[in-house]
Amino acid sequence: MNLLNDKKLLITGVLTDDSIAFSVAKLAIEEGADVILTGAGRALSLTQRTAKKLPIVPEVYELDVTKPEQAFELSSIIEQKWGRLDGVLHAIGFAPQNCLGDGVLKAVWDEVSTALEISTYSYKLLAEAFLSLLQKSDSGSLVGLDFDASAAWPTYDWMGVAKAGLESLNRYLAKDLGKFNIRVNLVAAGPIKTVAAKSIPQFGQFEDAWAARSPLKWSTTDHEAVAKACIMFFSDYLPLTTGEILHVDGGFHAVSA
Numbered sequence: 001m002n003l004l005n006d007k008k009l010l011i012t013g014v015l016t017d018d019s020i021a022f023s024v025a026k027l028a029i030e031e032g033a034d035v036i037l038t039g040a041g042r043a044l045s046l047t048q049r050t051a052k053k054l055p056i057v058p059e060v061y062e063l064d065v066t067k068p069e070q071a072f073e074l075s076s077i078i079e080q081k082w083g084r085l086d087g088v089l090h091a092i093g094f095a096p097q098n099c100l101g102d103g104v105l106k107a108v109w110d111e112v113s114t115a116l117e118i119s120t121y122s123y124k125l126l127a128e129a130f131l132s133l134l135q136k137s138d139s140g141s142l143v144g145l146d147f148d149a150s151a152a153w154p155t156y157d158w159m160g161v162a163k164a165g166l167e168s169l170n171r172y173l174a175k176d177l178g179k180f181n182i183r184v185n186l187v188a189a190g191p192i193k194t195v196a197a198k199s200i201p202q203f204g205q206f207e208d209a210w211a212a213r214s215p216l217k218w219s220t221t222d223h224e225a226v227a228k229a230c231i232m233f234f235s236d237y238l239p240l241t242t243g244e245i246l247h248v249d250g251g252f253h254a255v256s257a
């Protein structure tokens with residue numbers, strides 16, 4: 001089965017082979033897509049090394065979302081290379097340490113603004129920078145990775161606020177990009193052990209909660225279900241779905257204690 005034959009995808013957020021985006025890139029390549037990766041700042045060389053573990057080694061370009069000019073430069077490069085994009089994955093999140101673990105009162109605006117710029121506003125940056133390329137697709141698809149923001153979690157604090165903003169932005173981007181036949185959707189994943197997850201204090205609390213409550217058995221080391229959902233959004237199988245948040249969390253969001 002080749003769900004993504006001839007699709008051209010830009011995948012952000014591959015840091016290590018534990019990154020959720022790594023699994024998306026791997027599955028996308030296996031499903032026939034051509035893929036370009038991006039890496040940020042000092043982590044770029046790590047992304048380049050990780051890219052070599054994929055079945056076909058993709059090109060890697062620098063894209064730090066705090067430097068918007070890099071996104072527009074990359075758009076010009078892809079314009080020359082492919083002339084279009086069929087999909088973009090936003091797999092980017094970061095919050096300074098004070099934004100996590102100690103309640104929302106401690107962090108100051110500089111720290112909060114960094115979290116919101118990198119984790120929320122950057123979704124709009126990708127939409128804006130790659131709009132002209134996605135418009136040239138028969139069915140452009142912007143996909144982001146979310147952590148359910150409908151309630152307050154322990155320790156997640158300002159990242160939770162950033163994700164709530166991402167969920168709202170997802171709806172507004174869907175509203176604004178629908179006229180270009182571009183779909184905009186989020187996959188709300190359950191907890192998965194990645195570098196980003198390690199920065200969340202007491203991540204074990206999430207693992208314990210999922211072990212106790214998730215209707216379907218959840219594994220914090222299995223990225224495949226989340227990757228498959230992203231592939232569905234990049235495929236032609238959900239042509240009239242936009243502004244959606246698809247929970248891939250074992251059903252955790254649907255139940256309470």
Ligand SMILES: NC(=O)c1ccc[n+]([C@@H]2O[C@H](COP(=O)([O-])OP(=O)(O)OC[C@H]3O[C@@H](n4cnc5c(N)ncnc54)[C@H](O)[C@@H]3O)[C@@H](O)[C@H]2O)c1
Nearest residue numbers: 013015019020040064065092093145146191192194195196
């Ligand atoms: N791991 C989980 O439990 C979980 C659950 C739900 C959602 N998510 C989301 O999945 C996405 C990917 O995270 P992950 O868990 O795979 O961890 P990860 O650490 O592998 O990926 C995070 C990525 O964000 C990138 N990034 C950070 N600052 C950046 C910047 N300024 N510019 C560009 N990129 C930058 C990093 O380079 C890295 O590739 C994030 O949005 C995260 O919030 C993760």
